[in-house]
Structures are given as structure tokens and as C-alpha cells.
Amino acid sequence: MNEIQRYRQSIDSIDEQLSSLLxxxxxxTRSIARYKTEHDCSVLDSQREKEILKKARQRCTTEELTPYxxxxxxxxxxxxxxxxxxxxxxxxxx
Ligand SMILES: O=C(O)C(=O)C[C@]1(C(=O)O)C=C[C@@H](O)C=C1
Incomplete structure (x- = not known):
């Protein structure tokens, strides 16, 4: 196996994990949607999304990757x- 094939094997393995996590x-998300339907809540919760994006920024250890x-x-x-x-x-x- 050459260098790029090894890299691609790693990417395939990571993509597999990403799919499983998604x-x-x-x-x-489906359970929350059902809860929101029952309790008449709107889908969008901007405050929660801000928190999620803040945590994502904090978890990013490489500054150049933060926007991605x-x-x-x-x-x-x-x-x-x-x-x-x-x-x-x-x-x-x-
Ligand atoms: O936490 C919620 O209220 C959700 O519906 C989940 C979720 C998410 O995917 O994390 C989805 C939509 C909302 O705007 C906020 C967050």
C-alpha cells in the first residue's frame, strides 16, 4: 500500500465513525422533534445553537481549523x- 492509499484508508475509517455518530x-434529534411537537415548541432554539457553536470553537485546538x-x-x-x-x-x- 502506498502513502496516499494509507491516508485514504484512514479517511474511510474516520468517515465510517462520522456516519455512525451522525x-x-x-x-x-428525532426524539427532540417529537417532544417539540407534543409541547408545541419551535424547532429553532438559537440560544442552544449558539452554545453548541461556542463549545465547538473551544474544542478546536488548531486555530486555522476553527472556521472549518x-x-x-x-x-x-x-x-x-x-x-x-x-x-x-x-x-x-x-
Ligand atoms: O436542542 C434542541 O432543542 C434541538 O432541537 C437539537 C438541535 C441540535 O441539533 O443540536 C436542533 C435544533 C435547535 O435549533 C437546537 C439544537
Whole structure:
């Protein structure tokens, strides 16, 4: 195996972990969406999202990676909201 193949093997392994973690996160997101439907809460919680992004920035040890880290979690939150909205809409049309 040459150098780039080894790097790509590492990336494949990390992507596998990211997929598994995303699955786990979305399962929890689904539970929160159901809770929010039952309690008539809005999907967006800006305060909570600010906290999540602050924690993400603090966890980032390499300063040059901070904007990427922040962008990654901004995208995760947008997908989470999108998924929650689809669940809330589905629950309301039942
Ligand atoms: O904590 C919540 O209230 C959630 O709905 C979860 C979550 C998230 O994915 O972390 C999603 C949407 C909200 O705007 C804030 C956070």
C-alpha cells in the first residue's frame, strides 16, 4: 500500500465513525422533534445553537481549523433542523 492509499484508508475509517455518530445524533434529534411537537415548541432554539457553536470553537485546538469546525457544526445544525421540520410537519398532518 502506498502513502496516499494509507491516508485514504484512514479517511474511510474516520468517515465510517462520522456516519455512525451522525446516525446517533439524528436519532436523538428525532426524539427532540417529537417532544417539540407534543409541547408545541419551535424547532429553532438559537440560544442552544449558539452554545453548541461556542463549545465547538473551544474544542478546536488548531486555530486555522476553527472556521472549518464552525462551518461543519453550522451545517450539522441546519440538517438537524431540516430533519426535525420534516418530522414536525408529518406529525401535524396525521
Ligand atoms: O436542542 C434542541 O432543542 C434541538 O432541537 C437539537 C438541535 C441540535 O441539533 O443540536 C436542533 C435544533 C435547535 O435549533 C437546537 C439544537
Amino acid at each position: 446516525n446517533q445524533r439524528m436519532v436523538i 469546525h464552525e462551518s461543519f457544526f453550522t451545517h450539522v445544525l441546519a440538517l438537524s433542523r431540516q430533519y426535525q421540520q420534516s418530522i414536525v410537519t408529518r406529525e401535524h398532518t396525521k
